[in-house]
Amino acid sequence: MMGAPMDEGCSCSEARAHLQAFLDHECDGDLRSRLEAHVASCEHCSRIADAETHLREILRSRCAEQAPPELRARVLGRLSVMRSTASVITAGGTTTVHSRVIRYTRG
Template sequence: MTDCGCDQARRDLEEYLRHEVCKTEQADIAEHLAHCADCTDEALVARTLTEVIARACRESAPEELRDQVLASLRAVQATH
């Protein structure tokens, strides 16, 4: 393992967080993050943002709102 440096760590950060890099790159970025506070902070922000977006995507609108939207769409379609 070797420290890949800030440029590579930041360039591949999203893929690293999604476990989409090869094992060697994964280990190199992990080693870099263990020794670089700036990149570790950036990784924390990216990880937090990814988790918040994932959580928001799992939420669904209330059934009543869905029915209102569909009724509105049907009303617009009926007039065109």
């Protein structure tokens, strides 16, 4: 195992297992505190967390771009919308669901 020993309250394997939740601020207080202390004191885990944060920033910036309005209109115009309708029949303690699919094509 690389990095800081478990005297920080968290091992490298535990830090890696919870890295995504940690970066998403989804960990409870105790786990979050232990992970913060570990990442701050473990060079290896700190690099992994920094790399993941950097990757998230790159992805976020790339996903912010929107398609040109003309492309959006063309795509929406060609989408097929499927709608399922269902009817429920109960007879003699048995429930039967009948469904049919209707396909609508726009444009």
